[in-house]
Amino acid sequence: MRNEMMFRPVVNTDILEFMRFGQKPLTGILKEIQDDARKRNVPVIPHETVAFLQFYLRSLQAKNILEVGTAIGFSASLMATTLPKAHVTTIERYDMMAKEANETFAKVGITERVTLLEGQAADLLPTLPKESFDFIFMDSAKAKYVEFLPYCLELLTANGVLMIDDVFQAGTILKPIEEIPHKNHSIHRNLNKLFQTVHEDPKLASCMLPLGDGVLLVQKV
Numbered sequence: 001m002r003n004e005m006m007f008r009p010v011v012n013t014d015i016l017e018f019m020r021f022g023q024k025p026l027t028g029i030l031k032e033i034q035d036d037a038r039k040r041n042v043p044v045i046p047h048e049t050v051a052f053l054q055f056y057l058r059s060l061q062a063k064n065i066l067e068v069g070t071a072i073g074f075s076a077s078l079m080a081t082t083l084p085k086a087h088v089t090t091i092e093r094y095d096m097m098a099k100e101a102n103e104t105f106a107k108v109g110i111t112e113r114v115t116l117l118e119g120q121a122a123d124l125l126p127t128l129p130k131e132s133f134d135f136i137f138m139d140s141a142k143a144k145y146v147e148f149l150p151y152c153l154e155l156l157t158a159n160g161v162l163m164i165d166d167v168f169q170a171g172t173i174l175k176p177i178e179e180i181p182h183k184n185h186s187i188h189r190n191l192n193k194l195f196q197t198v199h200e201d202p203k204l205a206s207c208m209l210p211l212g213d214g215v216l217l218v219q220k221v
C-alpha cells in the first residue's frame with residue numbers, strides 16, 4: 001500500500017528530494033525503524049521533519065514531551081534519543097500499534113523514559129496534568145486537531161510549543177470545499193477552523209513550515 005503521507009509535497013519536488021535525502025541520515029536503531037516503517041508504509045514523519053525535530057528539540061531542551069499519535073513509536077523514540085534527559089508521554093488508540101511501539105521502546109532502550117497511554121486522545125488529554133509539558137507533538141487524526149487544541153494549550157507550560165503535523169492536505173485546504181471529495185470534508189473544514197482559531201487568538205503566536213505535508217507551530221504568548 002502506498003503511504004500517502006510521503007507523497008504530498010508542498011515544496012517543489014527537487015527541493016523535497018534535497019530536504020528528504022540530502023540531510024544527515026539517521027544511524028543505528030533509529031535508521032532501522034525508519035527504513036522498516038518506509039518499507040511497510042507506516043505513516044511516520046518524513047526525514048525533513050526528523051531533521052527539524054532533532055534540531056529544534058535540541059535548542060528547546062524540552063524536559064517533558066507529549067505526543068498524540070504514537071504509531072510504531074518512531075517519532076517518540078527520535079524525541080527521547082535526541083533529548084536523553086527528557087520524558088516522553090505518547091498516546092495511541094490502536095492496540096496493535098501500541099504493542100509494536102512498546103517493542104520499539106524496548107529495542108531502543110528507552111522504556112523507563114517513555115509512558116505510552118493507550119486510548120482515545122479525547123479521553124486521555126483531559127486527564128493529564130495542566131501546564132506540565134514543554135513540547136507537544138500532535139500527529140493523529142487531522143479532523144480532531146481543532147478539538148484537541150484547547151486541551152493541548154492547557155497542558156503546555158508558559159513557554160511551551162505545540163507542533164501540529166500534516167496541516168496542509170497537499171495544499172487542498174486552500175480550495176473551496178465544493179472541490180474537495182466528500183470523504184475529506186470534515187478534515188478540510190476542521191483544518192481550516194484550526195488555522196482560523198490559532199490566527200485569530202491574540203494570546204497565541206504561530207508559524208507554518210513546509211515540512212512533509214505541512215507543520216504548524218503554536219505558542220502561548
Ligand SMILES: C[S@@+](CC[C@H](N)C(=O)[O-])C[C@H]1O[C@@H](n2cnc3c(N)ncnc32)[C@H](O)[C@@H]1O
Nearest residue numbers: 044045069071074075092093120121139140141
Ligand atoms: C501519523 S501516525 C503517527 C506517526 C508517529 N507520530 C511517527 O511519526 O512515528 C498517527 C497515529 O495516531 C493514532 N491516532 C489517530 N487518532 C487518534 C486519536 N484520536 N487518539 C489516539 N491515537 C490516535 C493512529 O492510530 C496512528 O497510529
